[in-house]
Amino acid sequence: MPKKPTEITPGDLIGRQFGSDDDLAGDPTATILIGDAGGSLFNFSKGGNDAFGALGASTYTFYGDAVGSLFNSSQGGDDTFKGLSMSEVTAYGDAGADMSNHSKGGNDTFEAIGGRQETNTFFGDAGGTMSSQAQGGNDIFISMTAQGATHTFYGDAGGDMSNRSTGGDDTFQGSRQANNIFLAIREATCCTTPRAETTHSPHETTRITYSMATPRVTCPGTLEVAMTFSLGRETLHKLSLVMPAAACTAIPKGAMTVSRVRV
Template sequence: MSHRVPFTPGDLTDHQLGTDDILAGNPTNNVLIGDAGGSLLDHSGGGNDIFTESGAATYTFYGDALGDISDSARGGDDTFTATFAGAFQSFTTVYGDAGGEMSDHGKGGNDTFTGAAESSNYFFGDAGGNMSGHAQGGNDTFTGGAGAINNFFGDAGGDMSDHSRGGNDAFTGGSDAINAFNGDAGGNMVGHAQGGDDIFTGGQNSTNFFQGDALGNMSDHAKGGNDTFSPGSNSSNSFSGDAGGGMSGHAQGGDDTYIGAILSSNNFFGDASGNMSDFAKGGNDTLIAGSDSANVFYGDAAGGMSGHAQGGDDVAVLPGSVTLSGLFNDIAYGDTQTMSGDARGGNDTLTGGDNAGAGDVHYQLYGDAEFMSEAARAGNDTLTGGSNSGSGTVTNVLFGDAASLSGFAKGGDDTLIAGTAAPGSTVSNDMWGDGQLSDHAQGGADRFVFKDAGSMTVGTNNTIEDFSQCQHDKIEFSGVAGVESFADLVITQSGSDVIVTAGADQVTLHNFAETLTESDFLFC
């Protein structure tokens, strides 16, 4: 039978429960422990404690136990509030449940952490060490202080292994701060460990680092949660959807969502900041970027994909320029920068933004990777160039698969859609259905779409670099005034190029010497 006991310097065991206490820290009493100076064991439980601090000091709080939580012990639902005591005069480290490890069927409480402004705040949602066995993290809430250094570890400060599972945590960074978010593990995730479905909100005017699940690597059968990321405006952000390192074995990324902010600089790594190898698989991630921002997007891995790694089916909608002038460069790789071995790209959708301002925007979209080699295989991707109704310029460079394919690499069957411009605005589209082919590399059957919509037209600055009849490529004209069939086209040779004029639009086929026929075109 459970029975409540006051704080004990040793262990809580045999269904003992801690009391609900209020603990007030100060410079002479700056290490506080909610329930046990030892560990929580054998179905024991921590109380629902409240921790506060007052005065400049280095504080360390343990929500339930200084040691470990194991067996079927459970942490309480604790609340921690740090208080401003002068610019960087206080340093607070908080362990929501255990200062050590969580194992067996130990479970963390649902804790709440609030950091102080202009301070150093380190918050560990459940365990300062590792989580193993069937340990389960609580659903914790973290709020960073403004102008502070905030470090958040949603569940474990160390590794997660076996069948341990992270909680569904919520993180809010401080404004004008440095915020580091680690959704589940501060180390690696191995075995069958699984991350929770976490929500991250970055601070405005801040530098934000997001790791959705593990700060380190993910291997074996580890699985990332389905996380949601929202940076603050006017911020610098680095997002790793699942692993801050690499993914190997049969590790799998979650289906993550990134909602961008205006006036920000962003690096998005859909699943891993490092490499994906073996049979690792990326999640199906989505990016909706904010306007007037600069972005680099890797749908799956920043480092490269090898072995039998598989990319997810990712979606990226890049921003337009609305209010600012100057040059904006947006780069998106559907999967990664380098694919080798038997790596497989996902079926990705990459879209340039709508531009209405004075900025000059350059979109460079790769359906799969910049370089593909060995027996890598591309997905069937859809790439859409950015449009322009402003006074600036929009330049679209689209690669359906990769800039370079070598070895026995094979391209996918891709759709490339040219960007459009309003009267008086400028857009150019440089399109590669596959990329430069060498060795035994093969391209796919690609479709190049030139679609006018009212006054928004593709214009005359359009080039197809690698049109191939033997690969069954097609050119589609849609909504072009006065163009309904092959008979409405004017086709001329200009040196080594072929120029196709469709109404007021024009497309150049670079280095193309064959004769175009009706079967090369589609009309809508």
């Protein structure tokens, strides 16, 4: 007899439990929405494929799968989030906290279409750190908003990535009239807290800036940032920034400018 999906729980998903596929709608009286577990995901459990939205301007927080963390080969679902005009939305694709121990993020999507005066922050996989061979999903942020919007997309983790964790292939489409910030770490073999930030202005170039905090150790290797960055019909595909890191502290921060590519 096939197992039934587990309905939304304030606790954990464990032992190969899997969450249900839910359509969740917030309003100013219900501003925190949870896709599957108010706790964490353990032991091959899996989140459902949930859809999040809201009616009424407010400050919202959406957790795609778990408010806590993903552990022990657990996996997030493929969740969808929507922004809202005159509102602030923070969404966590898979875990509000950390991902570790071979856990895997889902392929999540955040859409901000047609609104104005909105602030959206999307963590593609984890709001905290990723470690111990955790794998990020292939996440997408798409926006077509009017003036006064700010969109921030963390492709994989809001914190550090370490111990052979890897990010997914993420896509960010910013809005021409918005403040667009995309942060992504594809692979980091040297430093403990690298960060890459992409900002866009409606001129002829896209400036890629990166910064690296003081690492716990120095080691040979490279920092590679690969991303797909698109704005309207102009797209920069799979940019990779590779810099020597024989001594990580020798390059605390820098910048490079690249031409945009028309599709």
